[in-house]
Amino acid sequence: MSDKYIARSKAVAARVLGGEMIIMSAVDSKLFSLSDVATVIWEAADGRTPLSEIVAKRVCAEFDVPADVAYQDAEVLVEELATRGILSISNQPVADAEPATEAL
Amino acid sequence: MSLMQELNDKALHLGVPLSAHLDITYRCNERCEHCYLDHDDHGEMTTAEIKDVLRQFADAGVFFLTLSGGEPLMRRDCFDIIEYARSLAFNVKFKTNAVLIREKEAQRLRALGVEQVQISVYSHRPEVHDAITKVRGSLERTIAAIRFLRSQGLRVTMANVSMRGNRGDTEGVHALARELGARYTLDPTITPMMDGNTSVLRLRADASEISSYFHNPALVGDVESFCAPPAPIDDQVLEGLPCSAGHTSCYISPYGDVYPCVQFPLTCGNVRQQKFLEIWQHSPQLAEVRSIRLKHLTTCSSCTHAGSCTRCPGLAYMEGNMRGPSSADCEKSFVRTGIVTAGMMARKASAPAPVLVQIAPAPTLTA
Amino acid sequence: MAASVSPSRFFREEPAERCGATVEIGGIPILLQTGDEDFRNLIEQRYAGFVNSSAEPVCQLAIHLQQPMKRPPDDVQVSRSGSVWRIERGDFCAEFDARSRSGWVRQSANPYSLDAVLRIMHSLVLAEEGGFLVHAASGVRNDRAFVFAGVSGAGKTTISRLAPPDATLLTDEISYIRRSGSSYHAYGTPFAGELARVGTNLKARLAALYFLEKGPDNRVVPVSGPHAAHALIRNILFFAHDPDLVKRVFDAAIEFVSRVPVARFVFAPDERAWELIR
Numbered sequence: 001m002s003d004k005y006i007a008r009s010k011a012v013a014a015r016v017l018g019g020e021m022i023i024m025s026a027v028d029s030k031l032f033s034l035s036d037v038a039t040v041i042w043e044a045a046d047g048r049t050p051l052s053e054i055v056a057k058r059v060c061a062e063f064d065v066p067a068d069v070a071y072q073d074a075e076v077l078v079e080e081l082a083t084r085g086i087l088s089i090s091n092q093p094v095a096d097a098e099p100a101t102e103a104l
Numbered sequence: 105m106s107l108m109q110e111l112n113d114k115a116l117h118l119g120v121p122l123s124a125h126l127d128i129t130y131r132c133n134e135r136c137e138h139c140y141l142d143h144d145d146h147g148e149m150t151t152a153e154i155k156d157v158l159r160q161f162a163d164a165g166v167f168f169l170t171l172s173g174g175e176p177l178m179r180r181d182c183f184d185i186i187e188y189a190r191s192l193a194f195n196v197k198f199k200t201n202a203v204l205i206r207e208k209e210a211q212r213l214r215a216l217g218v219e220q221v222q223i224s225v226y227s228h229r230p231e232v233h234d235a236i237t238k239v240r241g242s243l244e245r246t247i248a249a250i251r252f253l254r255s256q257g258l259r260v261t262m263a264n265v266s267m268r269g270n271r272g273d274t275e276g277v278h279a280l281a282r283e284l285g286a287r288y289t290l291d292p293t294i295t296p297m298m299d300g301n302t303s304v305l306r307l308r309a310d311a312s313e314i315s316s317y318f319h320n321p322a323l324v325g326d327v328e329s330f331c332a333p334p335a336p337i338d339d340q341v342l343e344g345l346p347c348s349a350g351h352t353s354c355y356i357s358p359y360g361d362v363y364p365c366v367q368f369p370l371t372c373g374n375v376r377q378q379k380f381l382e383i384w385q386h387s388p389q390l391a392e393v394r395s396i397r398l399k400h401l402t403t404c405s406s407c408t409h410a411g412s413c414t415r416c417p418g419l420a421y422m423e424g425n426m427r428g429p430s431s432a433d434c435e436k437s438f439v440r441t442g443i444v445t446a447g448m449m450a451r452k453a454s455a456p457a458p459v460l461v462q463i464a465p466a467p468t469l470t471a
Numbered sequence: 472m473a474a475s476v477s478p479s480r481f482f483r484e485e486p487a488e489r490c491g492a493t494v495e496i497g498g499i500p501i502l503l504q505t506g507d508e509d510f511r512n513l514i515e516q517r518y519a520g521f522v523n524s525s526a527e528p529v530c531q532l533a534i535h536l537q538q539p540m541k542r543p544p545d546d547v548q549v550s551r552s553g554s555v556w557r558i559e560r561g562d563f564c565a566e567f568d569a570r571s572r573s574g575w576v577r578q579s580a581n582p583y584s585l586d587a588v589l590r591i592m593h594s595l596v597l598a599e600e601g602g603f604l605v606h607a608a609s610g611v612r613n614d615r616a617f618v619f620a621g622v623s624g625a626g627k628t629t630i631s632r633l634a635p636p637d638a639t640l641l642t643d644e645i646s647y648i649r650r651s652g653s654s655y656h657a658y659g660t661p662f663a664g665e666l667a668r669v670g671t672n673l674k675a676r677l678a679a680l681y682f683l684e685k686g687p688d689n690r691v692v693p694v695s696g697p698h699a700a701h702a703l704i705r706n707i708l709f710f711a712h713d714p715d716l717v718k719r720v721f722d723a724a725i726e727f728v729s730r731v732p733v734a735r736f737v738f739a740p741d742e743r744a745w746e747l748i749r
Contacts, residue, residue: 107484
């Protein structure tokens with residue numbers, strides 16, 4: 001299975017509010033509120049870390065969920081976020097992506 | 105409840121300033137006759153100071169950031185500031201007269217991911233708009249800028265302030281907005297000058313003009329329900345907050361002064377002397393503003409419009425009492441519904457009694 | 472990729488204000504956002520039969536109206552940057568992000584401009600799934616769809632006019648072919664051709680693709696793989712020479728002819744025309 005690399009879109013605003021990640025797309029002004037798991041994946045989406053690694057090291061570590069289920073869910077999640085234009089998915093590391101963030 | 109309302113609710117309970125408005129300069133390349141600002145530079149914050157404020161905003165949880173002025177593009181570091189704000193992942197709303205925006209600037213705003221640009225347009229007729237801004241050719245440049253911004257796919261709002269000088273032109277501006285692909289908002293509010301000077305208030309649109317807006321379905325939707333008398337007030341309503349100023353939003357001037365709102369110039373602290381979070385959490389002035397519920401309002405708590413009035417605490421503050429009525433909003437509530445407000449009655453009661461000569465009827469003759 | 476934007480288990484979302492009309496063509500609902508009453512009414516009238524307000528939009532397009540441009544419509548200029556397509560013609564300018572399935576268009580209140588934009592958007596969406604728009608008439612008979620391709624003058628309008636009462640015409644000009652697994656369906660569209668009649672909002676499983684020629688008698692002559700693909704590609708609506716898109720369309724055509732019978736249909740342009748079409 002080839003690795004997936006995910007990167008946050010630059011055209012978004014994001015802020016943690018009371019433990020909840022809120023995002024607004026600058027493209028179509030859509031507002032999003034991410035679940036805990038989605039937040040962890042979003043924050044780790046630096047374009048360089050493979051999705052499998054994000055799931056293994058961040059998701060499985062912080063949430064009590066089996067690796068295969070977690071990865072399946074992660075694949076669905078990132079596809080959904082990409083459909084809304086706030087995340088990109090690629091087969092290779094993304095050159096100029098933003099680094100993984102500390103929750104701001 | 106919508107997601108946006110939920111977020112505001114959550115911010116309220118957590119005491120988080122979800123929205124902040126930062127004016128980066130009061131200098132301007134226009135001189136709108138109704139403007140509430142002193143345009144001289146009395147020592148505006150430096151680039152470094154502003155960036156530090158932005159970092160503090162981000163740490164405090166600010167998400168929706170409005171950047172404006174004066175004319176923000178008068179600052180050479182304006183784009184630097186916007187870029188920095190975007191690097192901190194703020195949702196940026198940029199307010200400008202757009203006179204200085206050409207294709208390059210529009211491209212840059214788009215590339216920086218600014219979420220929306222708000223531009224004041226006073227009329228679709230250049231002679232009227234330019235007479236208000238006092239700059240000949242300003243409407244033409246503003247419209248050209250809106251085209252550039254729209255061609256970059258940016259969301260643009262044309263804010264139409266209704267006043268004496270542009271009476272009758274709102275439909276024209278609305279049509280222009282449709283043509284340009286911009287949103288349209290109409291606001292008859294003229295704010296007194298920050299130093300207390302109320303001479304600009306003479307420029308306010310009169311009651312008949314405001315009434316025409318409130319009875320225009322294109323602007324308000326269902327006129328019957330919009331202009332209906334208010335529902336009876338219950339205790340729940342009286343426990344309500346006047347508005348979000350000081351609760352989930354605040355304002356910082358180019359000189360670092362923190363106000364609850366740009367239209368509520370009560371100095372709650374200065375970021376050049378204290379950390380923003382320190383002011384936000386511990387300012388006595390903000391504490392006072394936050395303590396006010398509708399039930400605490402001297403006159404308005406007993407008004408039939410208490411639950412539905414657009415009362416601005418800042419305008420009330422500028423009239424002398426942050427717990428008192430706002431006469432501009434009394435007028436709006438009255439014009440909208442035809443029902444007199446408590447504020448209007450209070451003003452009438454305190455007016456000097458007219459001198460009346462009692463005329464006694466002549467005694468009737470009895471036989 | 473999911474064909475529709477259904478709610479996620481992992482996040483909540485809320486669109487910005489949404490008003491306009493949802494036009495569903497080919498089973499793909501597109502929200503045409505406009506705050507202009509008159510234009511919305513125009514859309515609802517023009518695409519009557521295809522307006523579906525209860526459908527959840529898969530794509531959205533914000534329409535911004537302006538005064539008519541003085542330049543006449545010329546060739547469409549198309550460029551792509553990542554997933555964002557930029558489409559320009561004398562009478563409109565549009566951008567559409569194939570990833571987020573949303574975009575905007577600047578045009579005057581001219582329905583032909585909107586037709587063109589919609590055709591292009593649908594082409595993009597179809598291309599991702601192996602479908603395409605083709606210069607062809609199509610009709611449904613016995614719950615089977617038949618597509619009649621050909622250049623101008625080959626007989627598309629003629630075959631359409633000669634459709635018998637038990638055949639339903641989908642279109643006389645631009646056919647909409649959508650792939651679903653190993654089968655294909657033809658859909659009616661509101662894009663009017665010479666008959667200037669809005670097509671019926673109907674779909675049916677595609678039974679055959681015919682290349683039209685007028686002749687003295689009716690004859691159907693099967694066409695094999697490479698010839699079929701080649702002839703089909705010449706009739707597909709192309710609007711951009713983007714290498715990725717061209718490849719997808721080529722692949723779509725090749726896949727199509729491997730699954731759907733293709734033939735030359737020489738037909739007598741009279742009441743016998745549809746005898747072999749059943």
